[in-house]
Amino acid sequence: MSADLNVVGQSVERSDGIGHVTGRTRFFGDRSFPGMLHLKMVRSPLDHARIIGIDLTDAERVSGFVRALTASDVPHNLYTILGLIGVEPEEEFVLAEDRVRFKGEAIVAIIAESEAAALEAVSKVHLDLEELPAVFDVEEALRPGAPIVTSWGNNTFMYEGHPCRRVRLGDVEAAFERADHIVEGVYNTSPIEQAPVETTGCIAVPEANGRYTVYTNTQALYFSLDNTAIILQVPGNRLHFVGGTVGGGFGGKVDVIVEPIATLAAMKTNRPVRFAYSRSEEMQVSSTRSAWRIYIKDGISRDGHIIARKVTSYADSGAYSRQTPYALTKHAANAAGPYAIPNVSIDAYCVYTNRQPTSAMRGFGVTMASFALEVQMDKIAERVGVDPWTIRFINAYRNGDMKPHRKLAEDATLIETMQAAAALVGHVLPDDLRAMTSAPRDAGPDGGRD
Amino acid sequence: MASRIVTFDLGGREVEVMVRPMTTLQSVLRNQLGFTATKDGCRQGGCGSCTVLVNGQPMLSCLLPVEDVAGQRVTTLESITPAEGLHPIQQAFLDAHASQCGYCTPGMVMVSKALLDHDPAPTDDAIRHALTGNICRCTGYRPIVTAVHSAAEAVHDAADAMRGSAGERAR
Missing domain, CATH: 3.90.1170.50 (Aldehyde oxidase/xanthine dehydrogenase, a/b hammerhead)
Structure with missing residues (x-):
């Protein structure tokens, strides 16, 4: 610990601590x-x-x-x-x-x-x-003839003239053609107060x-x-x-x-x-976390590398959008997960229904993406026949990898985090996974995979 | 129905309030007497933030008609806070960072007080059982359990020290 740090590494009393324990904090x-x-x-x-x-x-x-x-x-x-x-x-x-x-x-x-x-x-x-007539389901709300909640003729929040937030990298359909496995899943989450x-x-x-x-x-x-x-x-x-x-x-x-x-x-x-x-x-009445429906289709090579991921997500915004358009943008940026996938297509819809409006809650749209993706990763592991740790290690993005929203990964720590997590729970990783790092990989075909 | 006058003991002093029938103790404490350490989270007995002690027993003041405490002894967080410094339970909560937003803290401290008065050395299970009616939505339960343990030790040590010095004086 550096000697010139006065607070880092010290236990510091909260400024509102005495107020809280005495009940003198004025709410x-x-x-x-x-x-x-x-x-x-x-x-x-x-x-x-x-x-x-x-x-x-x-x-x-x-x-x-x-x-x-x-x-x-x-x-x-x-x-x-x-x-x-x-x-x-x-x-x-x-x-x-x-x-x-x-x-x-x-x-x-x-x-x-x-x-x-x-x-x-x-x-x-x-x-x-x-x-x-009212509508309570995100996909029903998008069908022709559905009751219209908004004042502009359809039930989606419009992103720069588009009914959904879109992320594109590579060519998912071509990659699905050459994939050895296709794994599909649909994931629903409830609104949470x-x-x-x-x-x-x-x-x-x-x-x-x-x-x-x-x-x-x-x-x-x-x-x-x-x-x-x-x-x-x-x-x-x-x-x-x-x-x-x-x-x-x-x-x-x-x-x-x-x-x-x-x-x-x-x-x-x-x-x-x-x-x-x-x-x-x-x-x-107050906003909840949105209910989400997330469809994922993945194309995977025989050795467990995900070569294509297509995600279609619907956030139930309820009757008004509040912070949901922003949550959905964050969702779209994270909907491929912390994995290096060379072909990605994401369509994320912020949908109006006649339900209680939804807004921010811990994680802002990313939590729900993580839930769906990590269940999907387990399904992939089962289909390919490798253990759930391995499937995550071999697909984890590393520094220098291109994320689907065209930002180079430069702060990747997934591999090191999983290594630390394995140690904490007493799971012994095989040597090849223990030797991995987030250091940049050499460029090569299909995103420079090992 | 007509209002009536209710008298009870609040932290060692007699208070007299005029209330309509079914007025809750929570409402009297917060709105009539200005004792706002007792919190108001749900008014339906669901969160525990309004917990006070009635004759030493933890009670949900939001469900308690004040007429039911006529002539009884009511203890709130204000009553156990010393004029200077903190009660050992308060000190333990402070030291263990057992509060985050602080809204559940008064109820947690009062439940802990009732527990330690009744069981000076509670097991982990006994602490958890005592706290089951109190919700912390910041989900910081673990430091709260730690705080109750260390409060028990502090109270125990203080009692030992007191007995020790009393013994010395006796000699």
């Missing part, structure tokens, strides 16, 4: 403010419906009711979280306008003196909805100087601030976001859902407003 929900109001949402009970009418008469009679907000109250009601990094089009509504696209979509925000009053008023809003123990929420507080302080547990403080400024059409300097104390996130708190409407409510009432998800909202 947003531990704050309260004089005159604080509570916001609760009227949500769609249907998966897909046209909104014919909203009747607030009974809700307004509830003791403690302060006011309701509907789509027309939101200055810029249409947004997309990733608009800040140039992703188009804006496609999600802060409050639904003429149509709801998933069960749980926000339609009316109710602001009341207490949480109980807000919930009672929510229960007394009468919605007139006309149910529409991040389920942080602290649910999503914030408190927006009007300040005397005309600014709004927003205490939030977002994982994306400046994304939230900037999106809120756009949605509310106010300069960013009117908003002061206080965050960083997050009771678990795991990707579940990056979606900018509670802050814009809570801040609008604070503006309209000139009082502090708290908007926090219940546990059931966290489970049933």
